[in-house]
Amino acid sequence: MKIELTKGDITKIKADAIVNAANSSLLGGGGVDGAIHRAGGPQILEECKEIRNRQGKCKTGEAVETTAGNLSAKYVIHTVGPIWNNDEEKCSKLLANCYKNSLKLAESLDVKTIVFPNISTGVYRFPKELAAKIAIEEIRNFESKIVEKVIFVCFDEENEEIYKKLLDSN
Template sequence: MKLKVLKSDITTIKVDVIVNAANTSLLGGGGVDGAIHRKGGSEILEACRKIRATQGKCNPGKAVITTAGNLPTKYVIHTVGPVWNNRGEDKESLLANCYTNALRLAIENDIKTIAFPNISTRIYKFPKKLAAKIAIETVRSFNQEQIEEVIFVCFDEENYNLYDKLLRI
């Protein structure tokens, strides 16, 4: 599986699936979540409402998949990252689970290309350097041939530089 990093807006990336750094309600919010819901349109919100009606909220570390609505991708995988309020193994493993569960859903849906945002690093205040390390290590260790390319899409220069440096190691 090929890994790369881009500095871009994830809602413009043309891959099979983009990952949304969602909140537990799955009903949109700020940051990446809000941008995906706004640009994707009402189809994504309606799909999320149906998921909530059957399973309830989405807990941290878990992931669900929906249509992509008006986005240039087939699907959106919504995953809920942990809120960083103190250092703890549980927060790190929850963040790793976001990537693992998204990749599992991708395989179940015959996905070849996937784009991840910087999960939990903005509003949820997960330390960016640690989050980048967890993201890259988790994806590298997943080791699945079906997924051909994983793109880490960074909105800001700081995250881009962190991912770029780690991917070169």
């Protein structure tokens, strides 16, 4: 899989699937989640409500998909990142599951290009350097004959610099 890095607005990136750093309610929120719901329109929220009615909340580390509404992507893959609580082992495992489960779901949807935000590094306060290491490691270790390209989209320069340094060092 090819890995790319860009800084900008995840809702403007062209890809088959955009990963949403959702909360467990799936009903929208702040940060990336709010931006995706605003740009994608009400169809995404309606589909999220249907998923909730069917299965309840989305558990941390799991992923579900909706169509992408007004976005240029075909799908939004909603994954719930962990809220950092200083339990590094548990939080790291849950964050790794966000990437693994999003990629597995992407494969099942025949997604060739997928875009990831910096999951859990905003209001969930996951340490940015550790989160980037986990994200890159999970992407590199995931073997796929379907997914061809992963794009990390950083909202701020701090995350962009961390990802750039880690991607260049390997």
